[in-house]
Amino acid sequence: MKKQTAGRDALGEFAPKFAQLNDDVLFGEVWSREEQLSARDRSLITVTALMAQGLTDTSFQHHLMAAKQNGITRSEIAEILTHAAFYAGWPKAWAAFRMAKEIWAEDAGDEKQAHQNRMVFPIGDPNDGFAQYFTGQSYLAPLSTSQMGIFNVTFEPGCRNNWHIHQADKGGGQILVCVAGRGYYQEWGKEPQELHPGDIVNIAPGVKHWHGAAPDSWFSHLAVEVPGENGHSEWCEPVTEEDYKKLR
Numbered sequence: 001m002k003k004q005t006a007g008r009d010a011l012g013e014f015a016p017k018f019a020q021l022n023d024d025v026l027f028g029e030v031w032s033r034e035e036q037l038s039a040r041d042r043s044l045i046t047v048t049a050l051m052a053q054g055l056t057d058t059s060f061q062h063h064l065m066a067a068k069q070n071g072i073t074r075s076e077i078a079e080i081l082t083h084a085a086f087y088a089g090w091p092k093a094w095a096a097f098r099m100a101k102e103i104w105a106e107d108a109g110d111e112k113q114a115h116q117n118r119m120v121f122p123i124g125d126p127n128d129g130f131a132q133y134f135t136g137q138s139y140l141a142p143l144s145t146s147q148m149g150i151f152n153v154t155f156e157p158g159c160r161n162n163w164h165i166h167q168a169d170k171g172g173g174q175i176l177v178c179v180a181g182r183g184y185y186q187e188w189g190k191e192p193q194e195l196h197p198g199d200i201v202n203i204a205p206g207v208k209h210w211h212g213a214a215p216d217s218w219f220s221h222l223a224v225e226v227p228g229e230n231g232h233s234e235w236c237e238p239v240t241e242e243d244y245k246k247l248r
Helices: 006-011 016-030 039-052 058-069 074-088 090-103 110-117 128-133 241-245
Strands: 138-144 150-155 164-167 174-181 183-187 193-195 200-203 209-213 219-225 232-235
Touching: 006 016, 039 058, 039 074, 039 090, 058 074, 058 090, 074 090, 074 110, 128 138, 164 209, 174 183, 209 219
Parallel strands: none
Antiparallel strands: 138 150, 150 219, 164 232, 174 200, 174 219, 183 193, 183 209
16 A cells, blocks of 8 residues: 555644554554455445544545545445435435545546456447337347347346247247346246346246346346247336345
8 A cells, every 4th residue: 555644745734643643553454454455345334434424534535545546436335325314314314425426537438447357258239129128228249140140238227128928839948148247137926036147037939028237237138049930039118226236
């Protein structure tokens, strides 16, 4: 960790002992003990503790900036403050959010790039051709259109497709190969299944289902079209907000 001098810079002459304890002990020793807790973990704890006290001054701003530098993402800080609000107080969360929103403002596009960096397949272009069947923004990258169709489908956080059915007179269906992020798959009448990279979902023809991203994560899967006769997708109603929110 970079050597801390904030205490000596601000209070070195007025309170030299406090400055020394701040720079050498708190930041020089406690924050440097990464064999016990990572800097990211310490940032999470510190931000939550300061918010709980209602301290949203320059020190809170400093620790939010440090949390960002220590790897806490825009969606993660939003979830951390939302969770803490139920225990620390709603007005304190509002004050914390105002400051956090400014610090992570430029990161709206960074998370998309970070998701791209986690996989070898391209995110592709906005999935405008099927936008009417999706809630939220999705992206499509055709990987193979000969022999069989293979497409990389990417969902922004909270995005999912409508309930739908893959129909065919013979054969058909679809295989999902999860490649990055966290998402969900659900068949009609069954509980949702959480998806992670490496998971594979076999979808038989005639089965009503939906799939998409978790509320707080980007998600990508390869959609493999199983060859069949007269294959097509029958699109149905959207997944309701009420049902989707239960995933949290």
